[in-house]
Each structure stands twice: as C-alpha cells, then as structure tokens.
Amino acid sequence: MTNSTTPLLPEMAEIWQQTLNWQPTTQxxxxxxxLYQSILEGNAQLNLTRITEPQEFWEKHLWDSLRGIVQQGQFIPSLQEGASVIDIGTGAGFPGVPVGIIAPNSTVTLLDSTRKKINFIDKVITALELKNCQTLVGRSEEIGQQTQHRQIYDLALIRAVGTTSVCAEYTLPLLKQGGLAVIYRGTWTEEETQALHNAVKQLGGxxxxxxxxxxxxxxxxxNCLYLRKIATTPAKFPRAVGVPTQKPL
Structure with a gap:
C-alpha cells in the first residue's frame, strides 16, 4: 500500500544496472x-534523517547502502548464499534494511543503542514483512563481548559511525574467521589508511x-573499506563502552 501523499521514489533501473550490475524486482x-513512506512518517516523532526528498533519499540511503555490499563489481557472494549479517549503529535502518530487502536468504541483525529507533525499525520490518531481519538494542562494545554474538557473523556493516579504527574495533570481534567488515565512509586519506592497518592488525583482520x-x-x-577477519580477535577487544572512541587503536 502506497500512501498517495508520499512522493514516489525514482525507479532508476538504468543506474542500478550500470553501477551495481543489478536491478530491483517490482516487489x-x-x-x-x-520504507521511504515509513521513514517520512517516523521522522515526525524521531528525527530519523534530514534526507527526505525522493531523489536524494534514493541516492544517499538506498543506492549508498547497496553500493557498499558490492565488492569488485558484484554483490558480496555470501549474501546470496545466506549470510549472517549485522548492521552496527543502524539508526533509521541503513544499510541493514535495504540489504535485508535484496538478500532474502541472509539474516540481518539491526543493532542500535537507542531503544526508540529500534522500536521504529521493529514496526518497519513488520510492515515490510522482512522475516529475515531482527533487531537488537545495545552498545557494540558490550555486544562484541557476548558469546551469542562474538565471532558468529559473516558480514558486519557500519555506516556513519566514528573513526575507522573505532569501526574496526566494533566490527571485527563480531565476525567469524573469514568474515568481512564493510566500513562506509565519505572522504578518505592516505594517513587514515596507515592508522587503520595498525588497528586492524591488532584485531585479527x-x-x-x-x-x-x-x-x-x-x-x-x-569510500568503502573491506576488512577481512583472518585470525581470532584477542579477548580484550572490543574494550569497554566509550574507550574505543576516547583511545582509538
């Protein structure tokens, strides 16, 4: 059901095809x-996003979310096979909800520390009938130390959260060996690359x-950064809540 007052998102079939070698089905x-309609409605109470104009929403939320899970010109293979995915600091549900929509074989856990945002996402995934999505309220520093979450995910996504070394400390402990972390960034410099290599090495990636x-x-x-988990993350990581941001690796 589309509310007649909600503007229509552009279809952009050609751009999807040219940039991701893929197009969404009608469904x-x-x-x-x-999802767009839900976010526009939720924005009234929750201030979920400043990006509400249809084309901007399409590019900065939908396209950007899905571009991150394309590596070397194709969707990350494990997604089609049925990956266990976690979206850290999901906020209004990006990139996790779009990923859940296009990868029905995978399970997507949407993690945020703000209960109100998670309550909103619960309503969204029910309305969209996304049975492969589930939510989790918590801080990634704590979740990363819990046995039911540590080293069990194939794919960890993190967008618009902290510096890259902080993102590495949030994601890598959650990944099983061979798993992949995707860090979504705007700009990126060579200096940051050095700091990231140092942090990632300490975390088993x-x-x-x-x-x-x-x-x-x-x-x-x-920019998207792809970190591969190649060894067990030492037990001390992630460090206690607040420490990764105060004392980045």
Missing part, C-alpha cells in the same frame, strides 16, 4: 517505497580492499 521496488566511487546523482565521493 523490491515496492518495499523501497514502503587485514584491509582487503578500499574502493572509491562517485555517487550517480550528486557526483559525491564515497
């Missing part, structure tokens, strides 16, 4: 529209690739 397109790309509508620069 996925409908779910994107429902390696920087597999860094991909820079241009967004299709506004020509903005984006």
């Amino acid at each position: 996925q397109q409908e779910k994107f529209q429902q 390696e920087v597999e690739s860094i991909e820079q790309f241009i967004t299709p509508l506004s020509d903005s620069i984006r």
Whole structure:
C-alpha cells in the first residue's frame, strides 16, 4: 500500500544496472517505497534523517547502502548464499534494511543503542514483512563481548559511525574467521589508511580492499573499506563502552 501523499521514489533501473550490475524486482521496488513512506512518517516523532526528498533519499540511503555490499563489481557472494549479517549503529535502518530487502536468504541483525529507533525499525520490518531481519538494542562494545554474538557473523556493516579504527574495533570481534567488515565512509586519506592497518592488525583482520566511487546523482565521493577477519580477535577487544572512541587503536 502506497500512501498517495508520499512522493514516489525514482525507479532508476538504468543506474542500478550500470553501477551495481543489478536491478530491483517490482516487489523490491515496492518495499523501497514502503520504507521511504515509513521513514517520512517516523521522522515526525524521531528525527530519523534530514534526507527526505525522493531523489536524494534514493541516492544517499538506498543506492549508498547497496553500493557498499558490492565488492569488485558484484554483490558480496555470501549474501546470496545466506549470510549472517549485522548492521552496527543502524539508526533509521541503513544499510541493514535495504540489504535485508535484496538478500532474502541472509539474516540481518539491526543493532542500535537507542531503544526508540529500534522500536521504529521493529514496526518497519513488520510492515515490510522482512522475516529475515531482527533487531537488537545495545552498545557494540558490550555486544562484541557476548558469546551469542562474538565471532558468529559473516558480514558486519557500519555506516556513519566514528573513526575507522573505532569501526574496526566494533566490527571485527563480531565476525567469524573469514568474515568481512564493510566500513562506509565519505572522504578518505592516505594517513587514515596507515592508522587503520595498525588497528586492524591488532584485531585479527587485514584491509582487503578500499574502493572509491562517485555517487550517480550528486557526483559525491564515497569510500568503502573491506576488512577481512583472518585470525581470532584477542579477548580484550572490543574494550569497554566509550574507550574505543576516547583511545582509538
């Protein structure tokens, strides 16, 4: 059901095809529209996003979320096979909800420390009938030390949260060996790369690739960093709540 007062998202079939070598099905397109409508409605109470204009929403929330899970020109293979995915600091549900929409074989856990946001996302995933999505309220420093979450995920996504070394400390402890962390960034510098290599090494990972790309509508620069888990993360990581941000690795 589309509310007639909600503007329609652009379909952008050609851009999806050119940039991700993929296009949403009619059903996925409908779910994107429902998600957009839910966020516009939720914004009234929760201030979920400043990005509400249809084309901007399409680019900065939908396209950006899905571009991050494309590595070397194709969707990360484990997603189609049925990966266990965690989206850390999901906020209004990005990138996790779009990923859940296009990867129905995978299970997506949406983690945020704000109960109100998680309550909102619970309503969204019920309305969109996303049976492969579930929510979790908590801080990643604590979740990363819990046996039911530590070293069990295939894929950890983190967007718009902290510096890269903090993101590495939040994601890598949650991944099983061979798992992949995707850190979504805007700009990126060579200096940051050195600091990241140092942090990732301590956490049992390696920087597999860094991909820079241009967004299709506004020509903005984006970077995605792909960290591969190659060894067990030492038990002391992640450190206590607040420590990763105060004393980055």
